[in-house]
Ligand SMILES: *[C@@H]1O[C@H](CO)[C@@H](O)[C@H](O)[C@H]1NC(C)=O
Ligand SMILES: *[C@@H]1O[C@H](CO)[C@@H](O)[C@H](O)[C@H]1NC(C)=O
Ligand SMILES: *[C@@H]1O[C@H](CO)[C@@H](O)[C@H](O)[C@H]1NC(C)=O
Ligand SMILES: *[C@@H]1O[C@H](CO)[C@@H](O)[C@H](O)[C@H]1NC(C)=O
Ligand SMILES: *[C@@H]1O[C@H](CO)[C@@H](O)[C@H](O)[C@H]1NC(C)=O
Ligand SMILES: *[C@@H]1O[C@H](CO)[C@@H](O)[C@H](O)[C@H]1NC(C)=O
Ligand SMILES: *[C@@H]1O[C@H](CO)[C@@H](O)[C@H](O)[C@H]1NC(C)=O
């Protein structure tokens with residue numbers, strides 16, 4: 335009976351096609367319509383304990399004959415589950431507004447499988463849960479990532495590549511529209527070239543048929559403008575706000591030759607911090623980064639004095655960059671600092687901070703609202719005067735030269751006549 339049920343479930347929920355390039359999965363909903371499509375390759379590297387206090391590491395691929403029992407989808411969440419032998423690999427997806435994302439990957443492996451884990455001391459089934467780098471995929475598009483993406487954990491590394499997934503298929507057929515991962519996007523130079531010595535660097539010939547994983551070149555993801563977050567710290571004694579900050583934030587991190595940008599997602603950011611007389615702190619923690627802002631009060635003005643950012647790039651590299659000698663976002667104590675235009679700040683040689691729609695007030699917040707704003711120069715109404723002033727000055731100079739020329743001419747002519 336149970337076997338029969340499982341068989342029906344299998345028929346109802348999924349089918350697997352073995353392709354030369356990975357495993358293709360079609361998961362159907364209860365009405366029999368395609369609701370999740372996936373075509374991907376996964377390599378596992380697992381270290382486990384063997385006799386003599388030693389550890390062994392095995393590498394294997396997600397077999398293409400895996401089954402899809404346990405895969406399912408509904409309107410808000412979907413699960414891709416692939417089972418092979420005593421093991422299983424699954425990814426959970428959720429919808430988040432107009433985008434969807436993979437929330438976690440769970441890999442469960444049974445060490446008593448001696449063909450995969452020979453000489454294992456343990457015979458337990460272990461599971462690792464990791465967070466994949468599949469986020470902000472536009473609804474009704476397929477997420478595509480041909481590049482290798484290694485997700486590290488203590489004893490298991492998972493490498494995903496040639497990934498094509500549509501976790502929410504709306505009308506029964508896979509979308510032709512693709513959301514590519516950052517690593518797949520064409521590379522553009524990021525180094526600011528101050529003077530253009532046009533050395534014609536031979537553009538790499540893109541060959542559509544060959545899967546060329548860009549491993550050494552720097553991918554520059556074109557990220558959407560980060561969403562604006564509103565962050566509030568309350569004073570200890572009173573539940574009134576003592577620090578206010580709103581901004582959209584992006585960081586750029588240089589790692590070896592690679593440069594990578596990441597947006598702070600306000601939706602998944604937790605806020606903490608403290609207000610002091612001479613120093614206030616704002617700490618933002620998201621899935622990908624932790625940012626600590628330290629503001630100081632020098633009696634007349636406040637400024638952003640220190641910034642400490644720790645994070646993890648999509649390739650899993652952990653970084654921590656800090657500058658404790660900054661002088662940014664300066665304004666009078668009884669006011670707030672505002673800068674609506676996009677700004678970039680070099681925090682360290684490796685880290686750049688980008689802000690959008692910025693307004694902060696780390697001291698003297700009254701009634702939970704921002705005090706009068708002191709705007710950054712780029713925002714201020716006077717900034718448009720700069721080109722006008724330059725123009726006026728130039729015209730003045732030209733007139734001056736003309737006048738002196740005319741006077742000079744007349745003088746020389748009269749001089750000539752008088753002789
Ligand atoms: C080997 O394992 C045993 C018991 O698990 C432990 O007592 C011993 O210290 C270990 N030896 C080494 C060299 O780690
Ligand atoms: C994946 O694993 C297979 C078998 O172990 C190996 O041949 C292949 O090179 C691996 N691929 C990657 C990208 O690690
Ligand atoms: C953030 O959450 C709000 C509601 O909670 C939602 O409307 C918005 O689309 C979300 N934004 C993103 C980028 O997920
Ligand atoms: C692990 O595999 C062994 C041998 O195949 C089996 O007896 C055991 O039930 C499995 N454990 C789990 C949790 O599935
Ligand atoms: C698993 O290991 C324990 C202790 O090492 C042993 O008692 C048990 O019989 C083993 N179970 C299997 C299924 O091999
Ligand atoms: C995972 O990858 C890291 C970095 O390449 C390596 O140091 C580690 O040994 C790997 N772990 C496993 C289990 O393969
Ligand atoms: C796919 O992209 C085309 C062109 O951008 C657009 O017209 C179409 O609506 C998109 N389809 C889906 C399902 O998003």
Ligand SMILES: *[C@@H]1O[C@H](CO)[C@@H](O)[C@H](O)[C@H]1NC(C)=O
Pocket residue numbers: 539540541542543544
């Ligand atoms: C594409 O790559 C293949 C194999 O690497 C090669 O034979 C072919 O000439 C390439 N085509 C172009 C247009 O570069």
Ligand SMILES: *[C@@H]1O[C@H](CO)[C@@H](O)[C@H](O)[C@H]1NC(C)=O
Pocket residue numbers: 571572573574701
């Ligand atoms: C708490 O805040 C209210 C107004 O926001 C103020 O009237 C009151 O004095 C404050 N209490 C303390 C203990 O600071």
Ligand SMILES: *[C@@H]1O[C@H](CO)[C@@H](O)[C@H](O)[C@H]1NC(C)=O
Pocket residue numbers: 610611612631632633634667697698
């Ligand atoms: C700023 O510092 C001065 C001197 O330490 C202090 O008197 C003042 O209250 C502080 N301002 C705020 C808003 O905390």
Ligand SMILES: *[C@@H]1O[C@H](CO)[C@@H](O)[C@H](O)[C@H]1NC(C)=O
Pocket residue numbers: 642643644654656657658
């Ligand atoms: C930055 O924060 C990290 C993690 O909290 C910490 O280890 C490091 O010491 C901090 N760096 C500075 C300069 O404060």
Ligand SMILES: *[C@@H]1O[C@H](CO)[C@@H](O)[C@H](O)[C@H]1NC(C)=O
Pocket residue numbers: 677678
């Ligand atoms: C940083 O800002 C300056 C002007 O504020 C601008 O010229 C420059 O292009 C910006 N750099 C980046 C990488 O956005």
